[in-house]
Amino acid sequence: MPTPRPRPFAQVDVFSATPYLGNPVAVVLDAAGLDEGAMRRVARWTNLSETTFVLPPEDPRADYRLRIFTPAGELPFAGHPTLGSAHAWLEHGGVPRTEGRVVQECGAGLVTLRRDDGLLSFAAPPTLRSGALEEEYLERLVTAFGITRDRVVAHQWVDNGPGWAVLRLATAQEVLALEPDLSQIPTAMVGAVGAHPPGSEHAFELRAFAPAAGVAEDPVCGSLNASVGQWLTGTGAAPAHYRVSQGARLDRAGDITVTADPDGTVWVGGTTITCFRGTAAL
Structure with a gap:
């Protein structure tokens, strides 16, 4: 196992204007070199609904790549971790390729975020399955x-x-x-x-x-x-x-907040607040 090193870390409260009344996400802001086993261990240890790991993008259109883990395993996409991770990345000095837009690469593909009236919102990805339940x-x-x-x-x-x-x-x-x-x-x-x-x-x-x-x-x-x-x-x-x-x-x-644009794009947004900031030894 590699020798742990300090990595920037934030814990962000999402979807509440009052700190500690929303949904927290733990964000490791420099996950380069961490293998999947280490990510899984950290996610089980934080015991939050999701823990995320920010990596350099593989798609040239993206600003960063995100891996999202629950205590039970990895998700291709999740909403409040997307907002919380984008908030932490921007606060840590991340600069989007396109002003006013952040593009996240994750297991579900590319997800676009925007900021309106101080709220970060993400564009809802397409559903993989729809229709009435059996x-x-x-x-x-x-x-x-x-x-x-x-x-x-x-x-x-x-x-x-x-x-x-x-x-x-x-x-x-x-x-x-x-x-x-x-x-x-x-x-x-x-x-x-x-x-x-x-x-x-x-x-x-x-x-x-x-x-x-x-x-x-x-x-x-x-x-x-x-x-x-x-x-x-x-x-x-x-x-x-x-x-x-x-x-x-x-x-x-x-x-x-849910907003459907005339072109059919649905945006989901809410307040994001950093509650803890520091380093993680990983």
């Missing part, structure tokens, strides 16, 4: 959620890398009331979304359950909000600009 799988999810089939307003595969599926319930309160038995769906990556009453600050409440990734519930999930945003805006179930609240059941205050 009835057998839907029944398994309904059973695990402890609800009846008639409570499901709509359902969809919204997989942009992690394997997401989502159930739409009628109200935010129904989503918040869920007490899922994840032992019944150990390989699932599944969300639930429901509408807040008209006039609320947020249009929807969302929860993300990720037992397949070793995370029972993700406090605030960018990738799921991205693909759900593509689905809801694409079907007219949501306006072109709306906000989502997430994390209340975990004592978090996630605030996600």
Whole structure:
């Protein structure tokens, strides 16, 4: 094993204007020379939903390359780690090739980020799988959620890398009331979304359950909000600009902004705040 050396490190809170109430990501800002085994060990040790490693890009169009790990393994793409890593890279002195845009290379390809009104947003990548859930799988999810089939307003595969599926319930309160038995769906990556009453600050409440990734519930999930945003805006179930609240059941205050451009590109953004900065011996 190589002799550890100090590497710049940051831990960034994502999707909350109040520090420590969003979703943290650990970012190793110089991962050159680290092998996959070392990355996996670090991700298990930090025990956050994701830990990322910044590397030189292989694609000449990218500003940097990112590898993203959960405690259980590597993901091709994840939302809040994308925002948090871009924030840390810029704060550490990273200069984008194109002013006003950051291009991240990851397992899902190239992901573009922009900054509007102080918020970083990423362009939602295309889904790898869409369409209605198979009835057998839907029944398994309904059973695990402890609800009846008639409570499901709509359902969809919204997989942009992690394997997401989502159930739409009628109200935010129904989503918040869920007490899922994840032992019944150990390989699932599944969300639930429901509408807040008209006039609320947020249009929807969302929860993300990720037992397949070793995370029972993700406090605030960018990738799921991205693909759900593509689905809801694409079907007219949501306006072109709306906000989502997430994390209340975990004592978090996630605030996600979803914007669909006229060309169909969906942007997912939120506040990013560095809470810890220093070095990691790796």
